[in-house]
Amino acid sequence: MKRILLVAVLVAFALQLSAQKIEVSIYASAGLSHYVGNYVTTTTYIGPSASPTNTIDKRDNNPYGNKSGFSNSFGLQAQYVSKPGIIGGLQAGIENLRSQVHIDELKGTYPTTYHYDGTSTLIKQFFNLNPYLGYRLSLNNIKIDLMPGLDFGVKLSSRQKIRTNSEIKYTAGNDKVEDISVDRRVRFGSAIYYKRIGLTASYSRGLNNYVETTKGAQNTARSEIMRLGLIFRAY
Template identity: 40%
Template sequence: MKPAMLAAFGLFAAHVCYGQKTEYSGHLNSGGFAYRGSGAAASSVVLVPDIYPAKPYTNNPYGKNLGFSYGLVGQIQRVTPKRSLFGVQAGYEVLRSQVDITEILAFRLQTPASGHTTLANKTITMHPFFGRRLAHQVIDFDLTAGPEFGFVLSGREEIDATALGEKFNADNTRVESYLDFRARLNAAAYYKHFGITAGYSRGLTNNYGNSIGIDGEAYSQFFRLGLAYRL
């Protein structure tokens, strides 16, 4: 009885897998990352504490302005005979947002300033997805969607401002590790081994709770463009 059951299971697995193929690819991504919501800011001020060894910091580092971001990820996906897709993508990304600096405030100093602060989050990203291959002749065109888990390792601000004719620079770790949960859409077009990709991630986690100095909600968003190589 046992050999018969194993044989039946083998035939079923073969039937399910018949006509399917597995594709492996590497992706080099870039794009613009920023925050939205009532707690995100287009501009902010730099506060200079008068207590040593506290360092200057941006009052609200969660910028509405897009910052150049980049990442390297790997992907594995299955393509069924009816051109359905499912798979997972995982890799490392540096997600950078910007906020303009308008003023520097210290104990006995208040002066206008220009420049910006960049908040850079080092992130491990995992993205399970499903979708459909809409075309598969000369060019394979894929449209997919799914949840995205951004495991933020740390977030560091880099202040680059000018005040009273002098450069003002500082950097601080502003964010500890946390999970940023997002929804994500992707489009990809492949010609033989090479492809171009585009995507949009919309954060569902309120990042406001991971820093001081802001009041409200700050949700991440990332516009991606990239190149892919399919094995």
């Protein structure tokens, strides 16, 4: 009897595997990214940020902006699709995120200040992993995948680039910005396919506070990302 039950379980498991389908795809997307939280700013300054300066300006030299910058990503996706329509998968790829802050002042030796017109762009590159578990809706050749999951963005680089529109020239180069090494995010993704080609859309909201270590837990700056893209099922 036990052998019969064991054989039945193995047969059921084999049938379940045969009912599943593995899909492998390549994707590319473009989007907008910025930061949210009470530390996030619209304007900032460049120059010294020593204590005497803070007596005339309470802002920090703050690169975390609420103005969106152009972002892009590309990579691979692999997923299981079961016969009932349950899907589970993983995206892995490279993502470049940008946000912007307006610079309205240049600070020199205290108390010297100059009016300034420029833009600070915070540029971050991540190796991004997106595990998800969702559901597929099918209608003839059209398929719609709903894919709630998580993002794990492992930081590869982080730098601040300053562009000036002011008569006063300021050369900052590509200054490194040190903060968290992994950005964990809640993500909701979706895709609509016609045969092998699809359109994708996703929204991610960061869970990690970028400034908790440097500015304290009472100050917050978390990532927010919106993406639109194309996907092609290769297998």
